[in-house]
Amino acid sequence: MQRRNFLTGIASLPLALWGAHRVLAAAGKASTPADITALQNGWKTLLAANADVAPSAAPLNLSNDEWKKRLTPEAYHVLREEGTERPGSSPLDHEKRPGVFVCAGCRLPLFTSAMKFDSGTGWPSFFTTIPGAFGEKSDYALILKRTEYHCARCGGHHGHVFDDGPAPTNLRYCNNGVALRFIPKTA
Ligand SMILES: [Zn+2]
Numbered sequence: 001m002q003r004r005n006f007l008t009g010i011a012s013l014p015l016a017l018w019g020a021h022r023v024l025a026a027a028g029k030a031s032t033p034a035d036i037t038a039l040q041n042g043w044k045t046l047l048a049a050n051a052d053v054a055p056s057a058a059p060l061n062l063s064n065d066e067w068k069k070r071l072t073p074e075a076y077h078v079l080r081e082e083g084t085e086r087p088g089s090s091p092l093d094h095e096k097r098p099g100v101f102v103c104a105g106c107r108l109p110l111f112t113s114a115m116k117f118d119s120g121t122g123w124p125s126f127f128t129t130i131p132g133a134f135g136e137k138s139d140y141a142l143i144l145k146r147t148e149y150h151c152a153r154c155g156g157h158h159g160h161v162f163d164d165g166p167a168p169t170n171l172r173y174c175n176n177g178v179a180l181r182f183i184p185k186t187a
Pocket residue numbers: 103104105106107108151152153154155156
């Protein structure tokens with residue numbers, strides 16, 4: 001009997017560790033769908049006072065020349081040409097302070113620090129977004145279908161969303177750091 005229990009325990013160990021990994025990935029910030037809704041609706045609690053952000057998602061349409069003047073070459077390549085930055089190249093991958101991530105193109109608020117998790121991919125990763133932040137489209141650039149997402153205000157490309165993120169959303173918004181600006185809650 002003891003041996004049987006021992007074997008059962010061994011068999012369930014990898015599953016238990018895998019489950020713990022998923023929970024840890026979300027850092028205990030959100031474990032139920034209601035928690036996710038609360039994070040989305042309460043995003044402004046992480047916005048610094050007098051932060052310079054876009055007041056709405058009213059469309060911002062600029063010419064390519066205007067975007068080139070406004071953005072660094074790296075940000076232009078990602079946002080306006082659907083480029084992908086080198087993994088591990090963005091300091092925002094390790095940003096852990098409370099605050100809000102806005103679009104580098106138009107300053108529309110996109111994510112909060114409470115929506116971020118460490119995916120280990122080398123790109124800033126989030127399990128949900130501020131409501132209305134993005135539009136999506138299917139992308140077949142790597143043959144396999146991927147879901148591309150872009151800023152609802154300026155149309156700038158930010159990344160791709162995958163379904164292997166932490167529970168309960170199981171989403172992983174894999175975002176180019178160069179397409180984001182971080183506004184800490186307290187400077
Ligand atoms: Zn934008």
